Amino acid sequence: MIDATDRHIIEALQSGLPLVPAPYAVVAETLGLDEGALLDRLAKLKSRGVIRRIAAAPNHYKLGMMANGMTVWDVEDSRIAELGAQIGALPFVTHCYERPRALPDWPYNLFAMVHGTDRVEVEEKRAEIAAILGDACQAKDILYSTRILKKTGLRLKKKG
Template sequence: MIDDTDRQIIAAMQGGLPLVPAPFAEIASRLEMDEGDLMARIAAMKASGVIRRIAAAPNHYKLGMTANGMTVWDVEDARVAELGAQVGALPFVTHCYERPRALPDWPYNLFAMVHGASGDEVEEKRAQIAALLGAACRGHDILYSTRILKKTGLRLKERN
């Protein structure tokens, strides 16, 4: 559970960090608390699982990456964790995760998001992933984005 101070911290950060050289100092100042105390509370919330991570969520379209594809892979179960970590470490993969198959219709268990300035660039990146997976991959496909989804982080529910 979180207390009122943690709730205030989350509320102050949920719309995004301020675009200033020291965003956490700015938030601490707004909340009239010490920056060290703020950071300790954020660390405690991360350790307890209240907050998973604090990260940038770029708009790939504004960065010129207008071809966006979720590559999906049918990878041997015994190797999916090992190979998934290697795929996730590729510099052009923005996120990579394992999911259960939904047989017989959906044989894929490894997902990796890639972005490019063109479909050809995304296909080149998919080919690099296929080469890395090698014989452990029994099949793959790619699902191209057709619209931008709004990305949001942690949101607090209003109290009654």
């Protein structure tokens, strides 16, 4: 449960922060809070799992990253945490997570999103991932994006 102030904070931030030197101060002022109170509430919302993060959601196509591929890997269960952390730390991987397999058709349990200016660059990055995974990987594939489907998080409807 969130109170009215938390709801107003989420509504104020869900479309993004203002592009100014002190964005939290501006948001706090519009809500009638001081910046410290806003930051404290955000930290509590995050610790309770109400919000996961505040992050930029760039349009990769507009940044010149015209090839986007979700690389999928069948990694030994005993090594997925260790190897997943290594893959997720790569500077060119924007999302990395473990998912359950859907056997027999889908043996993949590690997913890593890779962006590049073209498919050649994405394939080079995929080769780097494959080298890290080594013998712990039994199968792999890549699913290329054809369009952007969603670039926003959950949106709360304003009350009243």
